[in-house]
Amino acid sequence: xxxxxxxxxxxxxxxxxxxxxxxxxxxxxxxxxxxxxxxxxxxxxxxxxxxxxxxxxxxxxxxxxxxxxxxxxxxxxxxxxxxxxxxxxxxxxxxxxxxxxxxxxxxxxxxxxxxxxxxxxxxxxxxxxxxxxxxxxxxxxxxxxxxxxxxxxxxxxxxxxxxxxxxxxxxxxxxxxxxxxxxxxxxxxxxxxxxxxxxxxxxxxxxxxxxxxxxxxxxxxxxxxxxxxxxx
Numbered sequence: 001x002x003x004x005x006x007x008x009x010x011x012x013x014x015x016x017x018x019x020x021x022x023x024x025x026x027x028x029x030x031x032x033x034x035x036x037x038x039x040x041x042x043x044x045x046x047x048x049x050x051x052x053x054x055x056x057x058x059x060x061x062x063x064x065x066x067x068x069x070x071x072x073x074x075x076x077x078x079x080x081x082x083x084x085x086x087x088x089x090x091x092x093x094x095x096x097x098x099x100x101x102x103x104x105x106x107x108x109x110x111x112x113x114x115x116x117x118x119x120x121x122x123x124x125x126x127x128x129x130x131x132x133x134x135x136x137x138x139x140x141x142x143x144x145x146x147x148x149x150x151x152x153x154x155x156x157x158x159x160x161x162x163x164x165x166x167x168x169x170x171x172x173x174x175x176x177x178x179x180x181x182x183x184x185x186x187x188x189x190x191x192x193x194x195x196x197x198x199x200x201x202x203x204x205x206x207x208x209x210x211x212x213x214x215x216x217x218x219x220x221x222x223x224x225x226x227x228x229x230x231x232x
Contacts (some may be wrong), residue, residue: 016050016058025064030071038067040202044081046070046088069099079208115146125155131162138168139175185211 019035041047042057047066049057059067066088073079073087086229090096124128130177135141135158141151158168188211189204 010210016060019057019059019066022059022064022067025066030075031067033071034036034202037202040206041067041070044085046081046085065099074209078209078212078216080213081206083213084209115148116152117146120146121151121155125152125159127155127159131155131158134168138172140168140171181212181215186217 019038022038023033023035038047039057042049047059047063047070049059049063053059061214069087070081070084073084074081087096087099091099116124118129118132122132132141132155135155136143140158141147141154158171161171185208189207
């Protein structure tokens, strides 16, 4: 009976994975994932894998799903770790019973690894070839042979804006504004640019997301405030 109980306990215990095994499991979905990134998430307290007597990290299935949630929120929603931590805190405190990736945009509900020809992009977005050409001329989309899902979202939005009389040429300032914001972000992370270790690179990538999120918040708030001042 004792042997049976031990065997049952072993079967119930979760299988713990090393960093290498987690990478093998997740890098097909997140090619930029690295050991330093996993260690960084642990150092930030976002995931807490078990430790062996030798100090090696061991990840449970729930740890792996937690990492997948974090990486998805970063990749598809551009959320900084501060915001992701709030979602995780709600889950840990029982305020939500599962980690759910929100659907916040057209781009986030589409696969992220597709490569579309120009004709496929036009068909997928419901736009027209001339509109695509105008978007390229206005630097809103690159002149390329293949496009991803972000291009689908942009071209769909441009098609909707055209219905309201807003043409791609009217949006050239948006491209210039984005380039200026990228310059601000790169200037802010410049002190870490010369360091080559993986942990510093992970922190720099997170810092870029954090700054971009704050810039987006300022921009959207200013736009909303300006609209509120318009006559009803």
